[in-house]
Amino acid sequence: MQVTIVERPEMKAAVIRIPRDGHKVREAWKEVTAKMEGHPAVADRHHGLVFIPEWQWETEVIMLWVGVEVTGFDSLPPGLEQITIPPRKFAKIAVKGDRDRMWETYSFLSEWFRTGPYERDMSEGSLGYEMNPLQPVNPFEIPADKIDFFEYDIYAPIKVAAGVDGSGVDRED
Template identity: 30%
Template sequence: MKYKIFEAKDINIIGVKAQASFVTNGQVTSQLAKQFMPRLKEITNLKDNYSLSLQNYYGFNSINLSPTTSFEKWIGVEVNSLDIIPEGLETLTITSGKYLVIDFKGSIPQFMQLWQHIHLDWLPKSEFELDDRPHFERLPFSYNPTQEVNEEEIWIPIK
């Protein structure tokens, strides 16, 4: 598996959120994306041309994972500052720290296999520990979950 380690400064996000579980994640993500993406043009201080699919697990522990494990799901974008926030959208600041960054190209089932491999096999055997900060995927604006193959960056917080 090819990866890089990235030292991120604080990451400011504007978006929408809801509670999800591994069972409901697909449905919740779809609903949030339909709610958020039409409002993208209202955000004037975008940092880049990527959207974020973010999971805030609050104490992620691969040993205690189950299909019903609850987490906070976000769809949003990274912004240069939180000075201008369109009405009805929410903000999140991820504190600085290291991330394991993996460039991924493939289908959603292949993504799920890689995600499980990283968290259940690779990470426990590596020199890194999971950090208690949000996990996210950076998706180009061209991302479409109905496509057979997509490209994205997987960001996993480590220490």
């Protein structure tokens, strides 16, 4: 497994907030896509996003936001919340494999933060996210209790630790 430090531009998203539950993630996805179908503000029709409130890692992640990236918030359908993530650096790691491999990837990322020069930004208001490709298979269309293969990227926001200059950062636009 490999963690890459990437710099991402500002991201806006139209989302629905839900309890952390795979079934509710899929219900929210269906609602978001129904509301946003054909909407001109959708910036990325190839990925679905699940946002993680980073401050919840201190205890337990109990809430998520599910949605799509948008170019702006004008004329969004009712029932969608708005999220803006400022330009910033993230630790990016790919999840690819079965459920055990998914949990191994999260553990690897946690250990990487614990032992490396970067600190995960778990301050109030900081959001990480999972970027799920919707092709060739849309993972949100597979029931939570049936899905047995995961393939997505985790973007965990970072703070640069003292003495680290941030060099070696890849830029993703």
